Amino acid sequence: MSGTLLEVRDLTVRYGAARGALPAVDRVSFDLAEGETLGLVGESGCGKSTLARALVGLAPIAAGTIRFAGIDVRSARGESLRTLRRSIQLVFQDPYGSLDPRQRVGAIVAEGIEIHRLARAEAVRERVARQLVRVGLSPDCADRWPHELSGGQRQRVGIARALAVEPRLLLCDEAVAALDVSIRGGILDLLLDLRERDGLAYLFISHDLAEVAAMSRRIAVMQLGELVEIGPARELLAAPRHPLTRAMLASAAVARGEAPAAPPLTGEPPSPSAPPSGCRFHPRCPLARPDCSRDAPPERATADGWRWRCVE
Ligand SMILES: Nc1ncnc2c1ncn2[C@@H]1O[C@H](COP(=O)(O)OP(=O)(O)O)[C@@H](O)[C@H]1O
Ligand code: SF4
Ligand SMILES: [Mg+2]
16 A cells, blocks of 8 residues: 555544534544545544535634645645645535636636646646546536536536646545435546546445445544544444444435445434534434443543544
8 A cells, every 4th residue: 555645643623612522523533645535434424524624724624634745734734735735625515616716717716726836827728628527527617617418518618627736646525415316426426536646535425325335445433523443444334333323324225225234324413512422423323322321431442543533
């Protein structure tokens, strides 16, 4: 395996200071290797977007460390900060809201190239055209307005904009969730192609475990700000260790019309402003023991780095 690209340790993000409320991201630790895809999955509100935003300096980090290619993200300034800003790019969920409607596609894709001075003025257009082709669009798209494009085309523009600055890590936050089911596959294939061709690393975020499964070499599962399980994708999907992961897999099986191997997930996630005591999953856990409502479970791990938080 190639070297570690991203190292996150005990990352904690807090919005405001509501007493008793949980941090939106709570002591999360993981590594990501060069060229690797880590899938991040969890119910709505569990902190996935906040985690991604913290990695690019868009969420208030309260504690922990983030190192990217040896640079300490929280203290980076000057040249290292510029390198970081280029190297980690976010692809947003909403291809409608994330493109400025007053700019033509060419200007949208050129912006990063110009900010980071990656091409001389006369070469920018040519570089933009290359990015458009790279994501399966025609170079003529540069002269069009976002509203003239389909949802899938707009998301390709969003990806071209991210790629234009030659990042090493793409954070794809529900990158296909807002798209028609019929065009999701094409965008996911594009992301897979880019990984093969360019060795990009991905943090691939989705609330949909099946989607994450298809994309990822490792999978991380979040609940109420915490990472409750992280492990190798194939093994984790075959035999998840955390009851939440088992319940999510069971729900995915039910959605496909198959018989689930465990009870599916029921009920809503608890509110972060009134979190359950002990294990945060205990009110919904089919395997909960009496102690689970009192004690936070320890984190357990195998020698090869599969980790989960449960007494089971
Ligand atoms: N800008 C914000 N200000 C205050 N709270 C926020 C903000 N963004 C997200 N949150 C809260 O942080 C928690 C995690 O949200 P988010 O990261 O968006 O979850 P996910 O992406 O998994 O759905 C939620 O409780 C959400 O309400
Ligand atoms: S610690 Fe207890 S409540 Fe929490 S997931 Fe494990 S068995 Fe369920
Ligand atoms: Mg989100």
